Amino acid sequence: MSQPVMTEKQILLGNEAIARGAYEAGVKVVSSYPGTPSTEITENAAKYPRIATEWATNEKVGLEVSYGASLGGGRAMSCMKHVGLNVAADPLFTASYTGVNGGLVVVVADDPGMHSSQNEQDSRHYARSAKLMMFEPSDSQECLDMTRAAFALSEKYDTPVMLRVTTRVAHSRTPVSVGEPQDQVIKPYVKDTMKFVMMPGMAIKRHVVVEQRQAQVANDADQGMIPNAFSVKTGDGQLGIITSGMAYQYVRGALPQAAIFKLGLVYPLPLAQIRAFAQTVERLVIVEELDPFLETEIKAAGIVCEGKALLTLQGEYSVARLKAALAEATILAPAFDLASLEPAPARPPVMCAGCPHKGLFMALSRLKVIVAGDIGCYTLGALAPTHAMDVCLCMGASVGMAHGIDKVSDTEMSRKTVAVIGDSTFLHTGISSLINSVYNRSTSTLIILDNSITGMTGHQQNAASGLNIHNQGAPELDLVALVRAIGVTAIHEVDPADIRACQRVIKQAIDEPMVSVVIAKRPCALIPSGIGDKDHVVHLDKDLCTRCMACIKIMCPALQKGPDGYPHVDPNICNSCHLCTRVCGFGALKAGGEAI
Amino acid sequence: MNQAISLNIALVGVGGQGTLVAGKLLGTVATILGLEVKVSEVHGMSQRGGSVITYVRMAEHVASPIIEPAEADFVLAFEELEALRWAYLLKAGGSMMVNTMQTLPASVAIGAAAYPQDIIEALDSKTIGNSHVFAVDAQKLADEAGSYKATNIVMLGAMSRLTPIDEKVFTQAIDRVFPEKFRAINHKAFQSGSDIIKYTCEF
Numbered sequence: 001m002s003q004p005v006m007t008e009k010q011i012l013l014g015n016e017a018i019a020r021g022a023y024e025a026g027v028k029v030v031s032s033y034p035g036t037p038s039t040e041i042t043e044n045a046a047k048y049p050r051i052a053t054e055w056a057t058n059e060k061v062g063l064e065v066s067y068g069a070s071l072g073g074g075r076a077m078s079c080m081k082h083v084g085l086n087v088a089a090d091p092l093f094t095a096s097y098t099g100v101n102g103g104l105v106v107v108v109a110d111d112p113g114m115h116s117s118q119n120e121q122d123s124r125h126y127a128r129s130a131k132l133m134m135f136e137p138s139d140s141q142e143c144l145d146m147t148r149a150a151f152a153l154s155e156k157y158d159t160p161v162m163l164r165v166t167t168r169v170a171h172s173r174t175p176v177s178v179g180e181p182q183d184q185v186i187k188p189y190v191k192d193t194m195k196f197v198m199m200p201g202m203a204i205k206r207h208v209v210v211e212q213r214q215a216q217v218a219n220d221a222d223q224g225m226i227p228n229a230f231s232v233k234t235g236d237g238q239l240g241i242i243t244s245g246m247a248y249q250y251v252r253g254a255l256p257q258a259a260i261f262k263l264g265l266v267y268p269l270p271l272a273q274i275r276a277f278a279q280t281v282e283r284l285v286i287v288e289e290l291d292p293f294l295e296t297e298i299k300a301a302g303i304v305c306e307g308k309a310l311l312t313l314q315g316e317y318s319v320a321r322l323k324a325a326l327a328e329a330t331i332l333a334p335a336f337d338l339a340s341l342e343p344a345p346a347r348p349p350v351m352c353a354g355c356p357h358k359g360l361f362m363a364l365s366r367l368k369v370i371v372a373g374d375i376g377c378y379t380l381g382a383l384a385p386t387h388a389m390d391v392c393l394c395m396g397a398s399v400g401m402a403h404g405i406d407k408v409s410d411t412e413m414s415r416k417t418v419a420v421i422g423d424s425t426f427l428h429t430g431i432s433s434l435i436n437s438v439y440n441r442s443t444s445t446l447i448i449l450d451n452s453i454t455g456m457t458g459h460q461q462n463a464a465s466g467l468n469i470h471n472q473g474a475p476e477l478d479l480v481a482l483v484r485a486i487g488v489t490a491i492h493e494v495d496p497a498d499i500r501a502c503q504r505v506i507k508q509a510i511d512e513p514m515v516s517v518v519i520a521k522r523p524c525a526l527i528p529s530g531i532g533d534k535d536h537v538v539h540l541d542k543d544l545c546t547r548c549m550a551c552i553k554i555m556c557p558a559l560q561k562g563p564d565g566y567p568h569v570d571p572n573i574c575n576s577c578h579l580c581t582r583v584c585g586f587g588a589l590k591a592g593g594e595a596i
Numbered sequence: 597m598n599q600a601i602s603l604n605i606a607l608v609g610v611g612g613q614g615t616l617v618a619g620k621l622l623g624t625v626a627t628i629l630g631l632e633v634k635v636s637e638v639h640g641m642s643q644r645g646g647s648v649i650t651y652v653r654m655a656e657h658v659a660s661p662i663i664e665p666a667e668a669d670f671v672l673a674f675e676e677l678e679a680l681r682w683a684y685l686l687k688a689g690g691s692m693m694v695n696t697m698q699t700l701p702a703s704v705a706i707g708a709a710a711y712p713q714d715i716i717e718a719l720d721s722k723t724i725g726n727s728h729v730f731a732v733d734a735q736k737l738a739d740e741a742g743s744y745k746a747t748n749i750v751m752l753g754a755m756s757r758l759t760p761i762d763e764k765v766f767t768q769a770i771d772r773v774f775p776e777k778f779r780a781i782n783h784k785a786f787q788s789g790s791d792i793i794k795y796t797c798e799f
């Protein structure tokens with residue numbers, strides 16, 4: 001091309017733009033644990049060769065690695081989903097006291113509407129309780145700009161800086177002008193035990209520094225000295241809105257006449273500026289998704305405003321929702337007579353064709369055991385057709401829950417409970433729980449579903465998969481050796497696609513009077529080592545088929561009941577796991593290559 | 597002329613059907629046109645065979661990335677049931693392109709729910725105003741172009757006929773989004789989608 005395209009904007013995902021901002025700021029280390037909707041930040045950071053990017057075993061480890069990198073003088077970042085911040089909260093709170101050396105940025109991605117999460121927590125509360133400044137972008141350009149600026153602010157104010165995104169910002173592509181990357185600077189390390197060794201004597205002094213810093217940040221924000229902290233759009237003097245993040249975009253769409261005070265810095269707040277804005281409007285409304293975080297702060301400052309009395313605490317907002325609450329609702333004409341259309345049956349997610357979890361869950365379902373579940377693709381085992389999960393709480397919880405059930409009494413329940421956990425989740429927070437079970441003489445059974453990948457979040461490598469974030473070879477954790485070292489003596493290995501073998505092994509494990517571990521190993525059907533042989537896709541022998549539909553009931557996406565009443569295998573989707581051939585009692589489903 | 601273009605396009609389907617790539621391509625189209633664009637995607641859980649939607653909004657100025665009910669100029673449905681599910685997004689006078697394929701949701705497969713009959717005919721008979729429903733056997737056309745994976749691009753080709761956007765802009769976007777080795781297939785898929793609408797409508 002003859003024209004230089006440098007000036008043309010790129011359309012980047014919010015998460016890509018955060019990675020770009022960190023790159024431009026000269027970030028040296030990025031260590032994160034995946035979690036929707038944060039995962040693509042770290043995946044994109046890995047595309048810049050000069051950044052040392054890694055998947056950590058969990059969010060706490062990731063933040064501690066970044067903190068160490070900052071201490072060592074480089075700029076560093078950790079990214080996580082909202083619940084990941086619960087795991088990383090311990091280092092975060094005290095990192096607020098020590099401050100940093102190289103700039104340290106912590107990105108947290110909230111999920112209003114729970115597109116891919118087990119709760120709807122509002123991570124802004126962490127900024128207040130850990131006493132950290134937090135920025136919130138409303139599009140990809142701001143993702144880049146705020147991230148880039150956050151590193152410098154981290155060094156200026158000697159504090160970790162938080163960036164909070166929500167799913168709609170993280171997963172929307174919007175135009176971005178990229179900037180020139182800065183050099184990666186490694187600052188000298190100077191030993192300073194008063195600042196970095198947090199024992200009571202030192203921490204008491206640091207707490208004073210923390211409070212001074214937060215007051216300084218709020219004051220500097222009020223003085224307009226903090227980039228991206230706020231911007232004001234004047235309106236007709238009637239309605240004034242204070243908002244931030246994606247809610248700002250909905251406000252723009254819904255309330256064009258309103259004056260808008262848009263916050264980029266959501267903690268601490270520029271309260272003098274907000275007070276001044278409040279005086280320019282007749283009615284002041286705070287528009288924020290999830291909790292009344294801004295509203296509480298603003299009301300505490302004695303500023304009269306409305307907020308959650310008008311708008312919900314739940315789910316995502318939208319232009320229509322805001323119009324309904326704050327303006328004349330405009331009724332648009334639809335293309336169809338909607339009332340006369342049939343409702344569409346729901347389409348929840350399902351286990352993929354060839355998913356190794358399916359066979360194991362069919363075995364659990366047949367055994368009618370109580371299943372303490374965990375988080376991953378296998379949580380889908382709680383749904384039809386297997387319904388083989390009784391509880392799912394947070395990552396790593398299955399192991400401790402099964403031990404707790406085991407300890408509560410010698411009931412039928414405790415005798416037939418198993419814990420089920422994925423490989424990545426076991427490494428994340430399952431290992432320490434297994435140590436606890438062995439130490440405290442549990443008789444519980446743990447099934448580790450080792451599909452050689454962190455599946456649910458889109459296939460990230462982990463310490464047991466033998467590859468690193470760049471798909472280069474990495475030391476592969478030996479799960480059997482690890483479990484043995486923990487003190488487990490009853491260890492079983494099984495192929496999860498072999499339903500009968502699973503039933504037998506699990507039954508045996510439950511009966512053993514000590515902690516037993518079953519490792520069900522088979523790679524995820526969507527990774528190279530798990531993709532089935534296309535020459536062996538399943539086909540139907542109609543002469544043998546009785547149309548009993550046993551195969552259809554396993555709910556494989558490759559199998560559908562055809563208009564002729566026979567099961568139909570879609571060869572594009574079939575992954576040759578042959579699970580359906582095992583449930584067919586008539587030998588009608590055959591692996592390709594088999595003689596009919 | 598570009599200032600006049602303002603399009604809301606909803607790409608709906610089943611996780612894994614290529615709505616993300618189609619959204620990215622439309623984002624690139626908007627950039628070439630010098631328009632502001634927002635593409636809102638679904639990642640994570642629903643990509644496991646759930647119902648998914650990608651919203652594309654392009655105009656001189658775009659605030660919210662979400663298309664509200666009866667705000668879409670186009671709904672591109674990659675599966676029939678999803679066409680029905682998201683029909684409320686289409687505005688009067690808008691066009692819906694439906695890939696003629698059915699993927700049974702799990703509830704239907706096990707007999708707990710029924711897959712609605714003749715969805716395309718039902719939609720077509722319930723239009724208000726000058727709205728249109730087009731049935732496109734996009735997967736077949738994609739197969740013929742070289743890969744069923746280009747189904748999404750056939751759908752874009754079909755829609756392109758009904759937009760004021762020059763076909764060359766789409767061609768350029770395909771070149772930017774796809775690596776060299778996939779370009780020929782996607783150009784072919786796009787063309788066949790475009791042709792099918794050319795021959796079915798007397799525009």
Ligand SMILES: Cc1ncc(C[n+]2csc(CCOP(=O)(O)OP(=O)(O)O)c2C)c(N)n1
Nearest residue numbers: 035084375376377422423424425454455456
């Ligand atoms: C604390 C926390 N961090 C991250 C996540 C996001 N997350 C959900 S499941 C999962 C990992 C799943 O991997 P694995 O256990 O190997 O099971 P698979 O999905 O591969 O079956 C992750 C990272 C979460 N829910 N909670």
